[in-house]
Amino acid sequence: MSFFSKFKSQTKAQQGTTNKQVFLGEDFDVRLKWFKDTFDQCIDITFHELTANQTRVAIVFVQCMVDQQVFDEQVLKYIVSPNFASSRKELIHKLLDLQSISTMCTSVLTDLQVAADMVMDGKIIILFEGDCRMLAIPLTSVEKRAVSETSNENVIRGPREAFVEDIHTNITMIRRKIKSPDLKMEQIVLGKYTKTKVIVGYIEGLCKEDLLTEVKQRINRIEMDGVLGSSYIEECIDDSPLSPFPQSQKTERPDVVAAALLEGRVVIFVDGTPIPLLVPVTFYIFLQSAEDYYQRYILTSFIRLLRYGFLVISLLFPSFYIAISTFHPEMIPTTLLISVAASREYVPFPGLVEAFIMELAFEALREAGVRTPKAIGQALGVLGALVIGQAAVQAGIVSAPIVIIVSMTGIASFIIPAYDLASSIRLLRFPIMLLSGTFGIFGLMIGAILIYIHVVSLRSFGVPYLSPTAPLKVSDLKDVFVRAPWWLMKRRPSFAGTSDKNRLTIRKSMTEDDED
Structure with a gap:
């Protein structure tokens, strides 16, 4: 029986007061005071107030998490420019409609709590006098480790790149290998204080719906102060948490994750750690190496x-x-x-x-x-x-x-x-x-x-855990004790319950499809 079976009827509760919505209308001073009270004693939070076209504007961001040069060149110069807008209404209209700002993924919000969370995530928040809307500009610029060679899963003939701590870089590395819109990435935020991004990745059409639902349900049941690594989640989603055997696969290699996704499995990325989780897993997967698929x-x-x-x-x-x-x-x-x-x-x-x-x-x-x-x-x-x-x-x-x-x-x-x-x-x-x-x-x-x-x-x-030997599945034994050649492994392993079984077709001639 699953460790979580007795919690099937539970739903995820709100974590403290951080999920409460806050709306304070159009009063500029009241909203600015709310931000200053929220970030009281936070010396790394910058409040920049100015007047543009008879309109008071406040800019809130975290020092050293924002590309200040890009902000000055692509945002601030338009705000302070006297030719940018002739009135307050026109200024707000141009900024909110993004007609003159060359930034991507800019969003408009009215919830102050959401805006505060975006500030802590490295975005710039702009408030306007006489308008309840705020502009969130993603100009995050933080130091991060460059992509380097793997340190624990070395291979001779395979790729050398390894995951890093930045979750967006890791997702990009997977996108480069699986260039399909069927590769889905869904985000979940965990941690009352850390608000850690957790991304569940899968290939639609290969991943079984029941598996995906179970993975998301188990993650959503987690309520803790902070998630600082994938191991925090691993111990909370295992079927048998008291077992000494691992029940999820850890890897630092993008090619291993891509191969698992193509088998119909699910990957769990956690921001801040270069080791994602792969589920489900069997005992025999732990005796397979990435090198196995690059050698004869x-x-x-x-x-x-x-x-x-x-x-x-x-x-x-x-x-x-x-x-x-x-x-x-x-x-x-x-x-x-x-x-x-x-x-x-x-x-x-x-x-x-x-x-x-x-x-x-x-x-x-x-x-x-x-x-x-x-x-x-x-x-x-x-x-x-x-x-x-x-x-x-x-x-x-x-x-x-x-x-x-x-x-x-x-x-x-x-x-x-x-x-x-x-x-x-x-x-x-x-x-x-x-x-x-x-x-x-x-x-x-x-x-x-x-x-x-x-x-x-x-x-x-x-x-x-011992699939495909217990219960026995003869067709899946081609990649267990030995590795059969690729031209024999035409079907995906069935342990993940993938809906699309075929993964390889070798045509006898280039015109075979036309004849069919």
Whole structure:
């Protein structure tokens, strides 16, 4: 059952007083005073009052968020020009009708609260004496990071560009890849104080209506003080928020988002973060990389099978060693058993404690490498792997085999493309180690079966987490364990419930369509 099913009858309430409409008529002084009271103690808010053609005009904007030069050249010079208008009525008429201002997306409003929100969004608000209407001019100019290469999802042959923190730049990058009016972008504002823009993107005709409705309903139910990243939304829209497994895909690559949209999925952009969310998702998507679709399918299939193998190693290898060395030594070949026993002769800890020490030390080194500067982090990893591991073996604290096993497990976790899934596997490794150290192979099997039962029961926006293997959908297996060539993947995956199944048609000749 969905986590949100018990809230089906709820509707989104107004967030505080920020959604209340404010109308104060045509009185210029009253409206200007309302703005000054609203932005009291805000030193970055500029109020510029002037008189043009016997008409009092007030301009309100945020410093350093407005392109002042463009405003002076394209707006202010018309207002102060004596030849622009001969009377107050003509001045207001020309400005409001945008007959002389070369700006785009200019809007006219009368709600003071909406105008105040636009000021905080970087727009310029112009008030006129004797008229309740106001002019909102979008001349926002803020510093933002330039589009750069991806840092976490590198590829050899694919595009290098990555999302940035500016939501409009991110949308433009998707528009450049999907040049169709069917690509829809709907905006939702979240956060009582942050008023963060959240944009839901989908392709009309490919995205199932039920999925789109569910996504928007879950987002609209969120009421919080601020949304500073996509993770704020992710934790509020998951079907099973207590599960360690990720139920939405995160990416910094525009090509991954475009591919997901073409499958009938939904993307959720959050202003201020370069990591959008993709829903729904299945377990197997986290073992796919963008590189898979830019390399030959034979090589891709081999690498993908390698990932599945090392996924099992990352999860179960330490537990398997603990189980057989503690409870089932007869499973180890005699020569290897003698070698392992000799290396553990002077180790004072049992296998479970020994493995826990090394795993915790490895996790600490991993986190230290992430939090420290890049150059130091690389050196720290080498130092921890070579010096600390060797010193621990020579001191007799741990044995050499456990160092090899933990190192191999760490390498296996790095092979998993999705960081969220790799983190889940790291977390689940410890309880399975505890079960193996208590019950042996039987405990390992118990842990694996419990994880499988949990994964089978998971849903991502109603989609089974292990789709298309449970329930089985043979036609969708072409892009799961291996990647079939493009000329065989003629139909979209069915887990997203897309209404248009066909995505590829190879004509036998250029005149085939004419013959049809």
